[in-house]
Amino acid sequence: MKIQKVTEETRPKVYALLRRAFPGSEYEAELVRKFHEQGTSIHEWVCLHTNKVIAYIAFSRAFHGREVCGLHLAPMAVSPEFQKQGVGSELLRFALRQEAIKRQTLFVLGEPAYYRRFGFAPCSAPLCPYDRGNAHFLSMRNTEGEVFTVGYEAEFAAIAVASRPRGKTRRGR
Numbered sequence: 001m002k003i004q005k006v007t008e009e010t011r012p013k014v015y016a017l018l019r020r021a022f023p024g025s026e027y028e029a030e031l032v033r034k035f036h037e038q039g040t041s042i043h044e045w046v047c048l049h050t051n052k053v054i055a056y057i058a059f060s061r062a063f064h065g066r067e068v069c070g071l072h073l074a075p076m077a078v079s080p081e082f083q084k085q086g087v088g089s090e091l092l093r094f095a096l097r098q099e100a101i102k103r104q105t106l107f108v109l110g111e112p113a114y115y116r117r118f119g120f121a122p123c124s125a126p127l128c129p130y131d132r133g134n135a136h137f138l139s140m141r142n143t144e145g146e147v148f149t150v151g152y153e154a155e156f157a158a159i160a161v162a163s164r165p166r167g168k169t170r171r172g173r
Helices: 012-023 027-037 087-097 111-116 154-163
Strands: 002-005 042-049 052-064 069-076 105-107 137-140
Touching: 002 087, 012 027, 012 042, 012 052, 012 069, 027 052, 027 069, 042 087, 052 087, 069 087, 069 111, 111 137
Parallel strands: 069 105
Antiparallel strands: 002 042, 042 052, 052 069, 105 137
């Protein structure tokens, strides 16, 4: 296994991986494609096995108003045939050691039991707009005491609206 930064050549493989890892959802692949298309500043890596992208991780900016206050970990994916083999854990540990990541405040919306193993802790402030009550919103190196709603890159909201089925609200899915 080899971990490297995402390149122009690996981008289509990343989109295909995200579709396999999140069956029935175009959201994750479209989000990353939009990041690339718009030139949005993200930190991203892939895990390669026999020249095949088997895992992906990305970090995008988190905002307090217009000010950057950290990074969001999203999305992270492992190809179904490589899940539950430690590939995602290895990729996440690698990313957390990288210079661009290791001193930043990090946020993740995910399974608390999984992310706690890497040092993420429950987060009561800031508030996550996608997780009422912050039940699945965790942070690392978060010293923020002020309560505010954390912001995401514009692509998150744009893709959420675009991927919503016509005539249905998010709740009606």
